[in-house]
Amino acid sequence: MRIEKLLAILALGALVSCQTKDNLSVSSVTLSDQEQVILTERTSNTPLTYLADTDPEAWSRLGSVEERIEACNPTQEELDRMSTKALVESIAHYPLNSYALLYNDPEDFIRLLTETSTLHREFEKRQDSADALIDFLAESELKMGVGASRLQNKEVSFGEEMFLEHFAATKEFQNSLSGEESKKLEAIVKSKYIERMSEPDVFSDVSLEPLKKIQTPPVLTRDAGKIQKDFATIGTSRIYTLFGHYLDVLINAEMSAAETRDIYAYVRTNFKDTSRATEDPTHPATSHYNCHSYAWYNRSSSNPYWINAKNDNNVLQLSRYWTNDAYMSCPASQGEVVYYPNGDHSAVKRADGKFISKWGKGPVMIHEPSYCPYTSTNLQYFKLAELPQRSLKIKGPESSSMITIGQICNYYVDVYNPSVTYQWTVESYPGDANFIEPTILSDRMTYSSLSIKFNAPGYYVMRVDSYGKTNTQQAVHIGYDIVSAVAIPQF
Numbered sequence: 290m291r292i293e294k295l296l297a298i299l300a301l302g303a304l305v306s307c308q309t310k311d312n313l314s315v316s317s318v319t320l321s322d323q324e325q326v327i328l329t330e331r332t333s334n335t336p337l338t339y340l341a342d343t344d345p346e347a348w349s350r351l352g353s354v355e356e357r358i359e360a361c362n363p364t365q366e367e368l369d370r371m372s373t374k375a376l377v378e379s380i381a382h383y384p385l386n387s388y389a390l391l392y393n394d395p396e397d398f399i400r401l402l403t404e405t406s407t408l409h410r411e412f413e414k415r416q417d418s419a420d421a422l423i424d425f426l427a428e429s430e431l432k433m434g435v436g437a438s439r440l441q442n443k444e445v446s447f448g449e450e451m452f453l454e455h456f457a458a459t460k461e462f463q464n465s466l467s468g469e470e471s472k473k474l475e476a477i478v479k480s481k482y483i484e485r486m487s488e489p490d491v492f493s494d495v496s497l498e499p500l501k502k503i504q505t506p507p508v509l510t511r512d513a514g515k516i517q518k519d520f521a522t523i524g525t526s527r528i529y530t531l532f533g534h535y536l537d538v539l540i541n542a543e544m545s546a547a548e549t550r551d552i553y554a555y556v557r558t559n560f561k562d563t564s565r566a567t568e569d570p571t572h573p574a575t576s577h578y579n580c581h582s583y584a585w586y587n588r589s590s591s592n593p594y595w596i597n598a599k600n601d602n603n604v605l606q607l608s609r610y611w612t613n614d615a616y617m618s619c620p621a622s623q624g625e626v627v628y629y630p631n632g633d634h635s636a637v638k639r640a641d642g643k644f645i646s647k648w649g650k651g652p653v654m655i656h657e658p659s660y661c662p663y664t665s666t667n668l669q670y671f672k673l674a675e676l677p678q679r680s681l682k683i684k685g686p687e688s689s690s691m692i693t694i695g696q697i698c699n700y701y702v703d704v705y706n707p708s709v710t711y712q713w714t715v716e717s718y719p720g721d722a723n724f725i726e727p728t729i730l731s732d733r734m735t736y737s738s739l740s741i742k743f744n745a746p747g748y749y750v751m752r753v754d755s756y757g758k759t760n761t762q763q764a765v766h767i768g769y770d771i772v773s774a775v776a777i778p779q780f
Contacts, residue, residue, distance in 0.1 A: 333370045337363055337408070341384035341559070348384070349561035353659045354632075355405070357385060362407045377421045379408060380453075381429070387448025387555040388662045391649035393579050393597060393633050395455040395499075401664070403461075419465050426453060427477050433491060433547045447496075447551040454481075454499035463503075478503050494523070494542040495576055495650065528586060528594060531676075531757040531767055533706030534609035537601070538594040541576045544650065549574045552651045565660040569645065572653030583647040584626050584635035585610050588760050598633055607635070610671075615757075615767075617674040624670030626760075632663030638670070673759065680768030683753055685739075692776045694743055697730065700751055700772065701738035709757040709767060713739045716750045743776035 340360050341348040351357050361384060363371075371379070385402075389395035402409045412418045428443045431450045445453070456462060457474065466474065478500050485492035485500075524540035544552075552574045560566040571590060572583075578592040585607065586596060598607040607628070610616050616626065627636045627644060636646035639655070647653045648662065659665040685700035686692055702711065717724030725745035731738060739751065751774065755767045 332372065334372050334375045336375045336378035336382060337361075337367070337371075339382075339384050345558070346561070349559060352565070352657065354385070354388070354401070354662055354664060358402070358405050361385070365407070368407065368411045373415050373417050373421045376408070376412060376415070376418065377425050380412060380422075380456075381425060381445055381449055383408070383449075383452070384559070385662075386452035387446070387552070387559075389452040389455050390448055390552055391556075391651050391662045393581070393649060395452070396459060397633055398662075399452075399456055399459060413461075419462065420470055422453070422457065422462075423470055423473050423477065426457065427473070429453070433551065446555075447548060448555055451496070451499060454503065458499050458502035475504055489545075491545055491547045493545040493548055493576075495544050495548060526594065528596075529706060529708030530610055531615040531706075531708065531759075531765070532613070532680075533704060533708065534612075534614055536596060536606045536609060538582070538596050540593060541595050544574070544576050556648065556651050556654070560654075560656075560660065562660070566654055566656035569653040569655060572647070574650060574652045576650045578647065579649060580647040581607055581635045583653065584637050584760065586760055587762065588637070589762060598635075615674055615676065615759075615765075616671040619670050619672045621668070621670045623672050625672045626670075627658075628669045628671070629663050629665060630669055631666050634661070634663040673765075676765065676767055678768060679770055681753060681755060681770040683751065683770045683772040685751075685772065686774055687772055690774065692743060692774055693779050694746060694776055695779065696776075697740060697742045698774070699738060699740050700753075702753060702755070702770070705737045706755070706757075709755045711737050712754045712756065714752045714754075715739075715741065716752070717747055743774075746776050746778050749774050749776060 339348075340351075348357075348360070351360055363379075368376070385398075388398050392398040403413065412422075425443070429445050429450065430443055431447065432444050433447055463471075482497065482500055485496050523542050526538050526540055527535050528538050529535050556568070573590070575590075577595065578587075579595050581596040581598055582592055582594050586592065586594065596607065598605060600606045610626075611618065621638075624638045627638050629635065634646065636644035636658075638644055642658075643655055644658055644661075645653060645655050646661070654661070658668065682703040683700050684703055686698045692698060700713075713729075715727055715729070724747055727744055727749065728742040730740035730742060737753075739753070741751070743749065750771060752769060752771045754769045756764050757767050759765055
C-alpha cells in the first residue's frame with residue numbers, strides 16, 4: 290500500500306537522522322510529488338472552477354456528453370489536495386447535474402458519471418464522503434428560478450438539488466451509509482418533504498420523487514390534511530404497436546411552471562449554439578411524455594404517455610417496434626427513427642441530417658446527433674417497412690359451409706389489435722345482377738368482427754382492411770383479407 294510505503298520511508302528517515310556521518314552513509318530519499326501531497330493534510334476547501342463558469346461560450350461549443358465530462362475532470366493532484374468538503378461542493382455545482390432531468394432515468398446519468406468522471410470516482414474512494422454529502426444536503430438552500438447559474442457554497446439550483454437527491458437515492462450510496470448516517474439522512478428527507486409540500490405551486494411531484502426513492506415518505510398531506518399528495522408516476526397504461534405488440538407505459542404528473550422554467554434556462558444556457566441545437570416551440574418541456582414516446586408512438590404535444598425502453602422485467606420492450614412489426618433496420622441514409630443504444634434515447638431523423646428528440650422532462654429539440662446530453666455511439670436507424678399485404682386472416686363460415694337464407698354468420702380477424710381500426714365490406718360476386726344487400730348487424734367501420742345475415746341466395750365476398758396510425762398520427766393501411774361464402778335457400 291502507498292501509505293505503508295510512506296510510513297516506511299519516514300521511519301527510515303528518522304533512523305538516519307539519529308546516526309552519525311561516520312557510522313552510516315545512505316543516499317538521500319526523495320519522495321514523489323504525489324507522495325508529498327499525501328503526506329500533507331488535505332487543507333484546500335476551495336471547490337473546483339469549471340469551464341462552464343470561466344468561459345460559457347467555449348463550454349457551449351463542446352458537443353458530446355463525453356467531451357463535457359472530460360472538460361470537467363480534475364487531475365489526481367488536484368483531487369488529492371481537495372478536502373472532502375470541497376469535493377462535495379464541487380459535485381454539488383457540477384455543470385452537468387441538470388442532465389439528470391434530461392434522462393429517462395436519472396440513475397443512468399449518475400452511472401455514466403461514476404464510470405467516466407474522476408471527480409465522482411474520487412467521491413467513491415473516500416470514507417468520509419457520504420457523511421459530507423449528507424451534511425451538505427442538510428445545509429443546502431434550493432434557489433428556484435436561477436436556471437443554469439452556478440451558485441456558491443450551500444446554494445443550489447433546482448437541477449443541482451435533484452441530482453444530489455437522486456444520487457443519494459442510489460443503492461450504492463445507500464449501502465455505504467452507517468446507521469447514524471441513515472438516521473441523519475431520514476431527518477433531512479422529512480424536512481424537505483414538509484418544505485416542498487407547503488409550496489404546491491412551486492414544487493410538483495417531480496420534486497418529491499427522489500425523496501420517495503431515498504425512503505418511504507412520511508404521512509404528510511397538503512392543505513391541512515385535505516389533499517393527499519401523489520408522486521410523479523400517477524398511473525400506468527398499455528399501448529400497442531401497429532401490429533398489436535403491447536408496451537407498458539407510465540402516466541406522469543406534470544411539473545410546476547417554476548420547475549419548467551429552470552429546465553428551459555439550463556438547456557438554453559448550456560446549448561447556446563443555435564446552429565447545432567434549437568428548441569421546437571410547439572413542444573415545450575413536460576414530464577408527460579419522453580423521447581421514446583415521441584419518436585415511436587405519438588409526436589403530438591398532447592401525448593400523455595411516458596415509455597421506458599425496458600419494462601419492469603428488464604426486457605427491451607421498445608424493440609417491439611422493429612421486431613416483426615412496422616419498422617425495419619436500415620442504413621443511416623434511409624433512417625427515419627433513431628435509437629441510441631448506449632444512451633437510452635430515441636430521435637427522429639430529418640432530411641437535413643439533424644435529429645428531433647424530446648430531452649427527458651425538457652423540451653423537444655432539433656439538434657445534431659451528438660450535440661445532446663446522451664452517448665451517441667453505435668446509433669441504430671430504422672424506417673417504416675413496406676407493410677405486408679393480406680396480413681390478416683378472417684375466421685368464419687366460408688363457401689364450403691352450408692349457409693342458409695336468414696342465418697346470422699359471424700366473421701372475425703384471427704389476431705385482434707386494439708391500436709388499429711377495421712373496415713368491412715361485403716360485395717356480390719362480379720356479374721351477379723340479382724345481388725341483394727345482406728343485413729349488417731355490427732359496426733363495419735370499427736370492430737374486428739362482422740355479424741351478417743344473408744337475405745337472398747348468392748355468392749358473397751367479405752373483405753376486411755385494417756388501418757393504424759403512425760407516430761405522426763397519419764393513417765396507414767396495414768393489411769387485409771378476403772373470404773367468400775355462398776348463401777342457399779332454406780329447404
